[in-house]
Amino acid sequence: MAGMTMTEKILARHGGKKSVAPGENVWVDVDVLMTHDVCGPGTIGIFHEKFGRQAKVWNGDKVVIVPDHYIFTADEKCHRNIQILRDFVREQGLKYYYDPDFVKNEPGMPNPYKDPTKTNYKGVCHKALPEEGHVRPGEILLGTDSHTCTAGAFGQFATGVGNTDAAFALGTGKTWLKVPPTMKFTFHGRIPAYLTAKDLILAVIGEIGVDGATYRTMYFAGEGISSLTLEDRMTLTNMAIEAGGKNGVCDVDEKTLQYVRQRSNVPHWQVERDDSDARYIYEHEWNLDTMEPMVAKPHSPDNKDTAHNCRQVKLDRAYVGSCTGGKITDMIFAANILKGNQVKIETYVVPGSTEVHADMRRLNLKGMPRQGNEKSIEEVLLDAGCKLGPSGCAACLGGPSDTFGRLNNAEVCISTTNRNFPGRMGSTKSSVYLASPLTVAASALTGRITDPRDYVSDPIQTGMAGVV
Amino acid sequence: MESVISGKAYVLGDNIDTDQIIPAQYLAFNPAIAEERKYFGMYAMSSVPEGQRGLPAGNIPFVELNQFKSQFQIVIGGKNFGCGSSREHAPLALAEAGITCVIAEFYARIFFRNSVNGGYLVPLESTTRLVEQIRTGDELEVHLLDQYLLNKTTGKRHELRPLGDVLPIIEAGGVFNYAKETGMLK
Ligand code: SF4
Numbered sequence: 257m258a259g260m261t262m263t264e265k266i267l268a269r270h271g272g273k274k275s276v277a278p279g280e281n282v283w284v285d286v287d288v289l290m291t292h293d294v295c296g297p298g299t300i301g302i303f304h305e306k307f308g309r310q311a312k313v314w315n316g317d318k319v320v321i322v323p324d325h326y327i328f329t330a331d332e333k334c335h336r337n338i339q340i341l342r343d344f345v346r347e348q349g350l351k352y353y354y355d356p357d358f359v360k361n362e363p364g365m366p367n368p369y370k371d372p373t374k375t376n377y378k379g380v381c382h383k384a385l386p387e388e389g390h391v392r393p394g395e396i397l398l399g400t401d402s403h404t405c406t407a408g409a410f411g412q413f414a415t416g417v418g419n420t421d422a423a424f425a426l427g428t429g430k431t432w433l434k435v436p437p438t439m440k441f442t443f444h445g446r447i448p449a450y451l452t453a454k455d456l457i458l459a460v461i462g463e464i465g466v467d468g469a470t471y472r473t474m475y476f477a478g479e480g481i482s483s484l485t486l487e488d489r490m491t492l493t494n495m496a497i498e499a500g501g502k503n504g505v506c507d508v509d510e511k512t513l514q515y516v517r518q519r520s521n522v523p524h525w526q527v528e529r530d531d532s533d534a535r536y537i538y539e540h541e542w543n544l545d546t547m548e549p550m551v552a553k554p555h556s557p558d559n560k561d562t563a564h565n566c567r568q569v570k571l572d573r574a575y576v577g578s579c580t581g582g583k584i585t586d587m588i589f590a591a592n593i594l595k596g597n598q599v600k601i602e603t604y605v606v607p608g609s610t611e612v613h614a615d616m617r618r619l620n621l622k623g624m625p626r627q628g629n630e631k632s633i634e635e636v637l638l639d640a641g642c643k644l645g646p647s648g649c650a651a652c653l654g655g656p657s658d659t660f661g662r663l664n665n666a667e668v669c670i671s672t673t674n675r676n677f678p679g680r681m682g683s684t685k686s687s688v689y690l691a692s693p694l695t696v697a698a699s700a701l702t703g704r705i706t707d708p709r710d711y712v713s714d715p716i717q718t719g720m721a722g723v724v
Numbered sequence: 725m726e727s728v729i730s731g732k733a734y735v736l737g738d739n740i741d742t743d744q745i746i747p748a749q750y751l752a753f754n755p756a757i758a759e760e761r762k763y764f765g766m767y768a769m770s771s772v773p774e775g776q777r778g779l780p781a782g783n784i785p786f787v788e789l790n791q792f793k794s795q796f797q798i799v800i801g802g803k804n805f806g807c808g809s810s811r812e813h814a815p816l817a818l819a820e821a822g823i824t825c826v827i828a829e830f831y832a833r834i835f836f837r838n839s840v841n842g843g844y845l846v847p848l849e850s851t852t853r854l855v856e857q858i859r860t861g862d863e864l865e866v867h868l869l870d871q872y873l874l875n876k877t878t879g880k881r882h883e884l885r886p887l888g889d890v891l892p893i894i895e896a897g898g899v900f901n902y903a904k905e906t907g908m909l910k
Binding site: 281283294295297298300301302304305306325326331333334336337340400401402404416417418419420421424427428430432434466467470471497500502556653654655656657675677678679680684 | 739741743744747748749751752753754755756757760771772773774803804807808809810811812813830831832833834837838841842843889898899900903908909
């Protein structure tokens with residue numbers, strides 16, 4: 257019998273089988289099901305319709321609900337949708353619900369939390385899931401959001417599903433999955449100061465195309481990946497979907513174990529690894545020392561170029577945020593470039609979660625707790641002229657027209673987010689360049705796309721930011 | 725499942741993502757409420773850029789202003805149809821607008837899965853690229869069981885790929901019905 261990959265082993269175990277092979281369909285048990293304010297109401301509607309008004313979810317401890325998309329808007333339907341989630345949580349007695357408690361039953365734009373440590377609200381679901389201890393190696397996570405694949409950074413099978421699949425899993429704890437073949441991307445060397453995981457994933461997507469991993473697993477391997485923080489690994493797996501991937505995974509190492517043990521209250525989970533004779537449908541290797549800061553030009557994540565080649569592109573706006581580029585490490589990367597300087601173009605910063613926001617106040621530029629009158633990351637960004645919004649999805653997906661940072665006209669924006677489809681961040685007239693937080697920050701200072709090598713030489717320390 | 729689907733074609737290019745099919749600003753409508761659900765039809769395909777709306781002309785609205793239904797019933801796409809966000813609102817919006825099947829070279833997996841499991845429409849794959857061979861407005865006849873497409877306007881016949889594993893779910897009308905029929909659900 258041939259060896260198996262991590263994904264094959266996880267699917268086999270959850271399907272009650274000794275082994276599975278790519279292409280096989282298996283019914284598997286789901287460990288965690290996540291939904292949010294955009295797909296939750298539809299999912300709940302299907303659940304009630306199909307299982308009955310009195311039905312209970314299969315396991316109340318395995319359902320996680322994270323409102324994050326349309327929070328800071330005056331749109332009444334968005335508020336109503338949050339109420340639908342609240343009612344469902346009460347009806348089902350769910351434990352893991354992260355309520356935007358400042359959204360009251362009244363019209364108009366809600367007043368955001370004042371202190372990010374004093375609200376139940378979290379922000380972007382893919383950031384909230386690991387922070388709140390809902391991701392664990394070897395498990396299966398389904399979420400009604402395509403970037404659910406982010407959690408694969410922790411060595412689990414995580415994938416996005418629609419409302420019908422989610423409603424089915426809510427009632428039964430099960431779903432059917434076709435076992436995907438695995439593509440292996442190996443990175444040699446250590447990550448240099450001017451690159452982040454965002455450059456790596458843009459290079460990968462540029463290489464294989466937006467459909468290059470359709471129906472497949474993307475496995476990020478090699479010592480280059482071990483050299484990344486968990487936060488940065490999440491940037492890789494997050495964007496697996498941008499190549500069409502079903503899921504993305506990284507190996508479990510000490511960093512993973514430390515993170516998960518610190519955060520999760522579930523004692524037992526099983527780490528899976530690729531067998532040495534596991535089969536891959538595709539392999540590609542990179543050397544980190546020869547890679548360059550990358551951008552994806554409008555309007556597709558695979559429209560790759562180097563930041564250097566795009567240096568003539570004039571910008572109207574810079575955006576740092578989302579589940580891809582709104583983590584604490586992304587904030588530290590951006591702040592180290594912006595410190596002591598002034599941005600030349602409007603620069604919007606949106607923390608991925610309230611924990612990220614709290615850390616932006618608690619930590620210094622090296623990711624260590626602030627001492628004496630050392631500046632916080634938040635202060636550095638505000639001093640540089642950035643506009644800071646409350647945590648959430650914000651303009652990453654455009655959203656209602658009053659959304660913070662939304663591109664309402666023909667703006668040209670450079671962004672740490674993950675998608676630059678036509679109209680993704682608002683108007684179909686706008687254009688979005690995707691890049692790393694280093695490149696976005698450097699470009700904010702010049703008003704043109706700027707290679708961050710002009711601004712960083714020494715490695716940027718992020719300490720234990722994001723982990724503890 | 726009907727074995728023959730006929731209707732007018734609406735032709736699109738490659739990488740039609742779900743933000744183009746149903747833009748994020750309309751996701752606040754709750755599909756579980758009938759009064760709101762029909763708006764997904766009204767706004768279906770509303771973010772497809774000018775020049776690509778209904779090829780080859782590229783300026784044909786999918787749904788006329790203030791209408792809930794499209795005058796087209798079959799969507800023809802290129803590669804990677806339905807990529808991007810996992811929003812099930814995408815196949816739902818097409819179905820609300822009156823689309824019964826999409827024929828593309830291949831699909832992004834979540835769109836395909838949502839179409840099948842939710843029983844919204846039949847996602848078919850062509851064996852050759854059709855985007856340049858079929859014009860928006862052509863009268864089509866899709867023969868599901870015999871796996872071919874007849875363009876009645878041009879008289880040309882195009883082959884389709886078999887639906888394979890998902891055929892029983894499509895025939896059942898979605899994953900819930902399928903699970904009931906196979907005894908998984910009571
Ligand atoms: S931040 Fe953007 S990509 Fe991430 S979940 Fe929110 S809308 Fe989706």
